Every structure is written in structure tokens, then in C-alpha cells.
Amino acid sequence: MAAILIIDDDIELCQLVADYLALDGYQLDMVHDGLSGLKKAQNGNYQLILLDVMLPSLDGLGLLKALRSDNYCPVLMLTARGEDIDRIIGLELGADDYLAKPFNPRELQARVKAILRRVEFANHDNHPAGQLLSVNQVTLNPQNRQVHCQGHNINLTATEFQLLEMLMRHAGQLVSKEALSQQVLGRRLQLYDRSLDMHISNIRKKLSQFANDEKIQTLRGSGYLFLYGPG
Structure with a gap:
């Protein structure tokens, strides 16, 4: 089952998200500051990263920019509701999707599944339409x-x-x-x-x-x- 890294300084929210996604069998790791999150993301074998924009030591956008220099692990940005500029910049930097806080856990679950399906489809050896x-x-x-x-x-x-x-x-x-x-x-x-x-x-x-x-x-x-x- 997919391994997911959550990078968010809201410890209580991280735990709630981890508990909810664990019900689907995902393996969850949590980090609560940007620099530690970047190191974990670069060194870990994750299929998805949930990344908050507002982080101590290194904000989420800076982390994403640094990560995308050599790592294309899918990233779901978590943004404050109404902060359209963060979403646009995040997508420009290579985020796969975004979700505004506060969010419904079922919406998060749906976004996670959709991204992981895309990755599985793209990486599948027996691609249904595999011609060049x-x-x-x-x-x-x-x-x-x-x-x-x-x-x-x-x-x-x-x-x-x-x-x-x-x-x-x-x-x-x-x-x-x-x-x-x-x-x-x-x-x-x-x-x-x-x-x-x-x-x-x-x-x-x-x-x-x-x-x-x-x-x-x-x-x-x-x-x-x-x-x-x-x-």
C-alpha cells in the first residue's frame, strides 16, 4: 500500500488526517516543519506528499520548489481557504493538486485516491494503450x-x-x-x-x-x- 508523507505544523490536524487515511491502509509519516519535511521527502520512498503552505523554517512553496529540482513525487498542496495566489503558485511549481482548509475528510480521501490512481496508471508496465x-x-x-x-x-x-x-x-x-x-x-x-x-x-x-x-x-x-x- 502507498506510503504518504504529511508535512504540516498543525500536529492535531496531522494526526486526524493520518488516522483517517490509515483506515484505507496507507502508511503515514508526519513532519511538522519545512526543512525536516524537505529532507524526509528527498530521502524517503513516498508515493504522495500532503504539503501545507504555511510552515516554519521553510514554507511549503519554497519546499516544493526545492523538491521539484530533482524529485517528481506527487504533491497535494493544503492551502488556506481563499488564498488563490498560493494555489496558483503551487500548481506553477509542480503541485499535482490542491485542497483548501478546512476540508472534508472524504474530499481529501477522494483527492488522494485520484492522484495515486494517476501515478499507478502512468507507471503500469502493462499500459492498456502502450504504443509510442x-x-x-x-x-x-x-x-x-x-x-x-x-x-x-x-x-x-x-x-x-x-x-x-x-x-x-x-x-x-x-x-x-x-x-x-x-x-x-x-x-x-x-x-x-x-x-x-x-x-x-x-x-x-x-x-x-x-x-x-x-x-x-x-x-x-x-x-x-x-x-x-x-x-
Whole structure:
């Protein structure tokens, strides 16, 4: 069963979350400050990190930025309700999802399961549609989770990888935000939820390091289109 690291300075909340998630069989570790959390995250073998934004010694955003330099373990950010800027920055830095405090334990459980399903799907050796994808100078290999743009390796989070794969499998076709949210994020699209937009923006930035042409087109209010090529 998956090992989960909780990094939050609210000891009582950590214990409540740990007790609740333990009912599903997860293995839980807890750390209550940023620097210790970063060390634990870098040295541990975790399938998911629950990361609070407000932490002593090193805040959650700083921790995430440091972690993402060489570690792509999925991260679920825990943010104060109404702090939209923290959510946006967290997603820009590579968080897989966010949840506003206070939250319903069942919503946390659903988000955790959705992220772990994405990771399991992306890492599964017997990928149901495991053929190599190559479109518009981007190559995606579901078997080893590698993405290359014009021969250069692109490091993606599990969420970014699955979004790109879905878009590439439907290259030249509009993929609705609702479909992406349901199939990749594991939940219905919600009003004012910027998660998809930020994940797609991250993918664009990573691809644009090695390509000048646009790969993913946004059809405002509808969804996204992976382009076959320039013009």
C-alpha cells in the first residue's frame, strides 16, 4: 500500500488526517516543519506528499520548489481557504493538486485516491494503450513514462504526463476541459478551478524550452487541442 508523507505544523490536524487515511491502509509519516519535511521527502520512498503552505523554517512553496529540482513525487498542496495566489503558485511549481482548509475528510480521501490512481496508471508496465506516440516533434512513451521534444528529454509530473498523453492520443481533436478533469484529475470540472489551466501551462513551458512553435492550442471556454504541426 502507498506510503504518504504529511508535512504540516498543525500536529492535531496531522494526526486526524493520518488516522483517517490509515483506515484505507496507507502508511503515514508526519513532519511538522519545512526543512525536516524537505529532507524526509528527498530521502524517503513516498508515493504522495500532503504539503501545507504555511510552515516554519521553510514554507511549503519554497519546499516544493526545492523538491521539484530533482524529485517528481506527487504533491497535494493544503492551502488556506481563499488564498488563490498560493494555489496558483503551487500548481506553477509542480503541485499535482490542491485542497483548501478546512476540508472534508472524504474530499481529501477522494483527492488522494485520484492522484495515486494517476501515478499507478502512468507507471503500469502493462499500459492498456502502450504504443509510442509521436506527434509534432513530441514523442511520448507510456511504457517508460518518457517524453521527448525534438530529441530533448522533458520531465513531467504524473498529472502532466497523463494530460499530455490524453491530448496526444486525440491530436487534431478538441478535448474538453470536463473530459480532462474527469479522466485525469478524477473529479467533475468546478467553476473557477484553475488546476487544468495551470497544468497545461506547465506542459507548454516545458515543451517550449526546445520548440518555438505552439503544440497545445486553447479553445477558450471549450478545451484544448494538440496540434499536428505549424500552420
